[in-house]
Amino acid sequence: MMAFLNSISWVAVAFHTLAAVVVISALLVVLVRNIVHAVLWLAVCFIALAGVFLTLDADFIALVQILVYAGAVCIMVVFGIMLIRRGNMGESNQFNRQVFAGGGVAVLVTLLSGVLSFRIRYAGSPPDVPENTVDQIATLLLSKYVIPFEVAALLLLVALVGAIFLAKEVKADADS
Amino acid sequence: MLTLSVSLHHYLILAAVLFGIGLFGVLTKRNAVAVLICVELMLNAININLLAFNKYITPGDFIGQIFAIFVITVAAAEVGVGLAIIIAIYRNKLSVNLDEFDWLKW
Numbered sequence: 001m002m003a004f005l006n007s008i009s010w011v012a013v014a015f016h017t018l019a020a021v022v023v024i025s026a027l028l029v030v031l032v033r034n035i036v037h038a039v040l041w042l043a044v045c046f047i048a049l050a051g052v053f054l055t056l057d058a059d060f061i062a063l064v065q066i067l068v069y070a071g072a073v074c075i076m077v078v079f080g081i082m083l084i085r086r087g088n089m090g091e092s093n094q095f096n097r098q099v100f101a102g103g104g105v106a107v108l109v110t111l112l113s114g115v116l117s118f119r120i121r122y123a124g125s126p127p128d129v130p131e132n133t134v135d136q137i138a139t140l141l142l143s144k145y146v147i148p149f150e151v152a153a154l155l156l157l158v159a160l161v162g163a164i165f166l167a168k169e170v171k172a173d174a175d176s
Numbered sequence: 177m178l179t180l181s182v183s184l185h186h187y188l189i190l191a192a193v194l195f196g197i198g199l200f201g202v203l204t205k206r207n208a209v210a211v212l213i214c215v216e217l218m219l220n221a222i223n224i225n226l227l228a229f230n231k232y233i234t235p236g237d238f239i240g241q242i243f244a245i246f247v248i249t250v251a252a253a254e255v256g257v258g259l260a261i262i263i264a265i266y267r268n269k270l271s272v273n274l275d276e277f278d279w280l281k282w
Contacts, residue, residue, distance in 0.1 A: 009180060009181060009182065011182060012180040012181050012182040013180060015182045015186065015187075016180065016182075019186075019190045022190065022194060023190070023193055023194065023197070026194055026197045026198070026217055027197060029197075029201070029213060029214070029217065030197055030200060030201040030205075030214065035207055035209060035210055038210060038213060039213065042213055042216070042217075045217070045220075046220070049220055049223075049224070052187075052190070052224060053223075053224075053227055055182070056187070056224075056227040056228055056230070056231045057231055057235075058227045058230070058231075058241055058244070060241070061223070061227060061241055061244050061245065061248075064245065064248055065223075065248070068248055068252055069216070069220070069248070069251075072252065073216065073251075073252060073255050076255060076256065076259060077209060077212070077213060077255065077259065080209060080259040080262065080263065081209055083263055083266075084209070084262065084263060084266045084272050086270070086271070086272075092207060093205070093207055093210050094205075094206045094207070095204045095205065095206060096204055096205065096206045096274070096275060098203060098204055099204045101203070102199075102200055102203030102204035103200055103204065105199065105200075105203060106196045106197070106199040106200035106203065107196065109195070109196055109199055110192050110193060110195065110196030110199075113188075113191075113192040113195065113196075114188075114189055114192045114193075117185060117188035117189065117192060118185060120184065120185070120188070122184060122232055122233055127235050127236065128235060129230070129231055129235045129236075130235075130236060133238070133241065136238050137238055137241060137242060137245070140238055140242060141242065141245075145242055148246060152246055152249045152250075155249070155250065155253055156249065156252075156253055158253075159252075159253035159254075159256050159257050160256070162257050162260070163256040163257050163259070163260040164260075165260075166257070166260035166261055166263075166264045167259075167260040167263050167264060169267075
């Protein structure tokens with residue numbers, strides 16, 4: 001029994017469990033009929049994805065994932081749904097008339113990228129990712145990648161101003 | 177004997193499946209907010225790919241992780257602006273059904 005337990009790679013067990021949770025919750029996001037429930041399953045999917053990122057030695061990205069996606073994005077989408085609520089919520093997440101065409105395209109893209117991904121060759125056992133990822137990312141972001149970093153800051157500012165401007169109530173006499 | 181292993185290909189397959197689910201939602205959903213949610217699923221599939229390549233191909237350079245941070249930033253900005261646009265359209269049209277957004281069609 002002990003030999004069996006020692007032979008299992010626990011990272012592999014964690015990956016397969018988390019991958020199953022990710023795929024099932026993503027399917028539920030698409031298939032449930034109430035859009036608020038879809039957002040709740042989306043939060044489950046994002047948290048499981050943070051676990052997948054942990055198995056990839058990306059602990060900082062995993063925390064950012066929980067903070068930004070599971071925290072901010074899901075809450076913002078729920079507020080958006082509240083502002084545009086109309087009619088029966090139980091029928092708020094329906095399909096349009098292109099279900100079979102869209103499903104065909106999605107299956108084709110998935111099969112194509114799956115087949116292509118098996119053609120990748122890489123060195124069998126790569127060196128490990130350095131232990132302390134936050135230090136390395138911080139140094140790189142403020143030295144080699146400082147211009148993209150500042151451009152991203154500008155993009156966030158522009159998005160903030162644009163979102164406020166677009167969502168603001170437009171007065172009838174605004175142009176006077 | 178149970179041989180449960182994990183390699184780059186496992187992550188790429190997971191990302192492909194997640195991308196396919198998101199694409200299916202984007203193409204077939206009627207509600208504009210649902211389409212926005214499915215775009216988020218697709219962006220997350222891309223992040224899995226970036227982090228997997230970072231681990232298995234360039235572990236010391238952190239290119240994939242830094243790119244993933246930028247993808248998350250842009251995705252957050254996209255959700256904010258997208259929701260604002262949907263709310264602005266809802267105010268004019270009193271609907272979020274994408275089939276009724278047909279001002280550019282004549």
